[in-house]
Amino acid sequence: MNTGFFAQPNPPYRRANYPFAYQWLEEVASLAALLAHVEALRAADPGHRYLSTLDDIQQASYTSGHASQDDRLSLASPPDMDWDDPAQEAAWELQALQHRARQLRQVQSPQRWAQVCGSLALSGSDIDALLAANRCPDLLLDEVIYIQRLPLADADPLIAGQPNGYFSADWDSFQNHAIHQHLAQQHGYQLYAMGAAWMALARPQPPDAAQAQALVEDLRALYASADEALRAHAGWQALPAVLQTQRSLVLGYTEDMADRWESTQA
Template sequence: MNTGFFAQPSPPYPRTNYSFAYQWIEEVGSLTALLAHVEALRAAAPAHRYLCTLDDIQQGSYTSGHASQDDRLYLASPPDMDWDDPVQEAAWDLQALQHRARQLRQGPQRWADVCGSLAVSASDLDALLAANRAPDLLLDDVVYIQRLPLAQGDPLIAGQPNGYFSADWDSFQNHAIHQHLAEQHGYQLLAMGAAWMALARVQPPGAVQAQALVEDLRALYATGDEALLAHAGWQALPALLQTQRILVMGYTEDMADRWE
């Protein structure tokens, strides 16, 4: 695992739309190793919160940049803003982050409203199961870690809003999902990508908790479609989730295509 900091002179990677990029990692190896690294950062500096990239880092930057332009999230910059002044730009990035966090906290989306709202096929559910069997395949060659100056109650997705295309779950829907999974199942957002997101809990769920989680995922992805509700993958998922702390979820249409 090779790491470096964006604060160092001439970092080898651009921040792009990851305004609070703190560290980059090459050859991270696994999501389990990434989680351990983030937990070490949290332990060393508990006042900070961290969010990682996932899957295609460049596509994630592109879609996040557009998702930030959502009328509900966008905050116009002052007309006299000097974009060549790093102090002004940093202050503005913080204002925009805090604005997105406020908007997401007050957002209208509820878990019940999100259930069944994504177009899903049987092959998409196959991809969901495959991704949780081999979540490390979702790692890009380089992972960015953002260090976000957010309060503990603020949604981490404010630092990397995503869900840009009209057929995908948007940032407010994704926040509703994260909030429900945190409150009901103890999962916290770890990484946000262009098509997939990863969440983690302190310990793998036990049998009862894993079954309850799968029932929620079944409602989320399959509500309104009897064939999808009866998909065989739901029977296999509880045992799989009991072996790991990490849960990965697709949030875009055609998940199967985004997995291959």
């Protein structure tokens, strides 16, 4: 794995819509290796939070930029803002980050999970894609991965650092946050990577059989609560065994999950 820092002179990549981009990675061997790298950064620097990109970094940058402009998340810059002054820009980016975190915190409630369940339009092929992505999560890794170093408190929603869910048929940042909150409270999974269509969470140890089954029942409610045919899909029976082999869980948050999965193998 090749690594570099955005603070170095003339980095080969630009930050784009990742204002707190700290490090870039090339040739990441596996999702497990990415998780280990993020956890090592966290352990060495407990004063910051770390969030990685995942699939399709350019598209994720585009949609994250637009998602940040959601009226519930956006913060207007000062009218006298000098965008050529790095210090002013950095100060404003910090204020915008803190504003997004506050806005997301204000809607934390158990009811948010119930409101998200069944709200994504899916088909059986999307459930197949969810199963396949968890069987082969390494295929979601883009050629270049960014890691953001975020000055967020432990209680702040990590997605504030990389809001996503821009298109109207996809889950938005608030819905994704509700999912992260529920999975953390009920199953011990914490977000560590956000991509253009997929997100990755991890727990300290792989779930045992009972824990994996309980998780899958929640995922079945999340993705298929409004559709009996989807609830009966065979993929739900296969998923618990897959999840017991790994610490990570990958979830799609766009309506075209199957198409997005196919694009990773092109």
